[in-house]
Amino acid sequence: MKLLPKKREKTGSVPARGSSMFNEVFNDFQFGMDRLFDRFFHDPWATPGSRNGWGGWTGVGGGIHPSLDVIDGEKELTVKAELPGVDPNELDITVSGNLLVISGQKRDSREEKHSAYYRSERMFGAFERRVELPSTANSEKVHADFKDGVLTVRVEKHEGVKPKKIPLHP
Amino acid sequence: MSTQTLTKESRGPAVNEGLRAGTRWYVPAVDITETDEELLLVAELPGVKPEDLDIQYQGGELSITGQVTPSYPPNARFLLSEYAAGGYSRSFELGETIDSARISAEHKDGVLTLRLPKIEAVKPRRITVKAG
Numbered sequence: 001m002k003l004l005p006k007k008r009e010k011t012g013s014v015p016a017r018g019s020s021m022f023n024e025v026f027n028d029f030q031f032g033m034d035r036l037f038d039r040f041f042h043d044p045w046a047t048p049g050s051r052n053g054w055g056g057w058t059g060v061g062g063g064i065h066p067s068l069d070v071i072d073g074e075k076e077l078t079v080k081a082e083l084p085g086v087d088p089n090e091l092d093i094t095v096s097g098n099l100l101v102i103s104g105q106k107r108d109s110r111e112e113k114h115s116a117y118y119r120s121e122r123m124f125g126a127f128e129r130r131v132e133l134p135s136t137a138n139s140e141k142v143h144a145d146f147k148d149g150v151l152t153v154r155v156e157k158h159e160g161v162k163p164k165k166i167p168l169h170p
Numbered sequence: 171m172s173t174q175t176l177t178k179e180s181r182g183p184a185v186n187e188g189l190r191a192g193t194r195w196y197v198p199a200v201d202i203t204e205t206d207e208e209l210l211l212v213a214e215l216p217g218v219k220p221e222d223l224d225i226q227y228q229g230g231e232l233s234i235t236g237q238v239t240p241s242y243p244p245n246a247r248f249l250l251s252e253y254a255a256g257g258y259s260r261s262f263e264l265g266e267t268i269d270s271a272r273i274s275a276e277h278k279d280g281v282l283t284l285r286l287p288k289i290e291a292v293k294p295r296r297i298t299v300k301a302g
Contacts, residue, residue, distance in 0.1 A: 070250035071242060082253060084214035084280035110201065110212075118202040122214060134249070149216035149280015 064106060064123045070131060077137050077155040081129065084149035085122070091146065093153060095139045100153065103128040194256025198234070202262075206294050209268070209286040215258050216280035223277060225284065227270050233261040234282065267292045 069080040081102055083091065091104040108124040133139070133155060141156035201212045211232075215223065218236035226233050240255035264286065272287040 067252040068250055069242075069248065069253060072247040072249050073243075077249075082216040082280075084216040086279060088279070110203065116204040118204065118209075119200050121199040122201050122212065123199075131250070146279075148219055149214070 064125050064127045066102075066127055066129060068102075068129055068131065072134070076157055077133060079131055079151075079153040079155070081151040081153075082149065083127075083146070083151050086149070088146045091151065093142075093144050093151075095133075095142050095155075098133040098135065098137060098139060100131040100133055100142075100155070101128065102131070102151065102153070194254055196256050196258050197260055198236070198258040200260065206288075208288060209264070211262075211282075211284040211286065213258075213260070213282045213284075214280060215277075215282055217255070218258065218280070220277045223282065225273075225275055225282075227264075227268060227273060227286075230265045230267075231261055231263050232268075232284075232286070233259070234284075235259045236282075 067082045069078075071078040071080075079100060079102075083104070083106070086104055086106045090107070092102070094101045094103075103126070105126050106124050108122075136157045137155045138158045139155065142153060144151065144153045146152075198213045198215050200214075201210075203210045213234055215234075215236040217238045219239075222237040222239070224233075224235040224237075236258040238255050238257050242255070267288055269287045269289045274285045276283045
């Protein structure tokens with residue numbers, strides 16, 4: 001798919017250095033767009049929201065954006081993040097105040113001898129997600145585990161957090 | 171060096187047959203690469219336990235199905251919900267080019283790695299010319 005016509009064969013003259021550089025960058029951009037459109041049209045399953053790199057994992061500028069679920073339970077808050085292929089040693093979980101930060105690196109361990117690519121949908125790179133925890137969260141009591149590519153962070157709730165009734169004075 | 175082993179992709183059997191009606195099915199992200207010796211398929215299946223993973227190669231078709239058991243209570247209150255629990259399914263037509271007896275699978279950190287060795291007949295062969 002071509003988005004814009006190519007103007008290369010316009011004249012026989014050699015283009016200025018600056019403009020040829022521009023062409024290269026532009027072509028890279030166009031290649032990226034072609035890939036994006038090809039993926040969209042050639043793979044009808046690649047609907048937004050499906051997890052083939054088009055949805056959850058694709059970030060702006062080539063970064064990755066793991067999907068999160070945050071559940072407000074009776075005794076604890078549960079944060080789940082999908083991080084398939086992330087080495088647990090490259091995963092950082094920090095809590096400061098009521099801000100939970102999940103960050104890390106997802107490395108591409110593909111072997112270079114594999115030269116022919118049929119599909120290349122997985123995304124690699126650095127990621128960071130920030131979650132503001134509700135005031136009921138006790139940031140001193142946080143537990144995390146990583147299993148089958150899903151990170152689960154459990155944050156206990158402060159005891160005795162009950163809704164306080166405010167009387168109205170007419 | 172590519173021998174066009176992967177011919178086309180087909181719908182997942184689980185999706186076609188409507189297994190476990192009501193569950194969501196996702197298309198897992200995959201990388202598929204090829205060498206002279208094998209096809210290497212890497213699929214991302216976060217949340218799938220190894221025992222809930224079903225891989226089949228039959229009649230030249232490879233299918234991968236992973237079930238995910240939702241771990242949330244039915245009345246869970248979501249503050250943020252970016253992914254709903256669901257299974258994964260995807261199939262590929264490889265033709266009769268894979269030595270099915272030697273297929274090996276590894277599952278780690280939510281990533282499935284499948285090694286699909288080619289049968290001898292489709293491997294590229296180097297012909298040595300004897301000096302006369």
